[in-house]
Amino acid sequence: MKKMRKCALCGKYTLEDSHCNAPTKSPHPAKFSIDDKHAKYRRMAKER
Numbered sequence: 439m440k441k442m443r444k445c446a447l448c449g450k451y452t453l454e455d456s457h458c459n460a461p462t463k464s465p466h467p468a469k470f471s472i473d474d475k476h477a478k479y480r481r482m483a484k485e486r
């Protein structure tokens with residue numbers, strides 16, 4: 439089963455393990471998405 443990956447260099451989505459001669463990364467790491475949500479709410483609270 440292939441997962442969607444994203445090239446860190448050109449930003450294109452690909453199914454390949456590498457792109458632009460560089461290894462691709464998973465575009466949506468679960469850990470980071472949770473952190474991002476907290477960061478967003480913190481920013482909104484600060485701007486108010």
Ligand SMILES: [Zn+2]
Nearest residue numbers: 445448457458
């Ligand atoms: Zn690329």
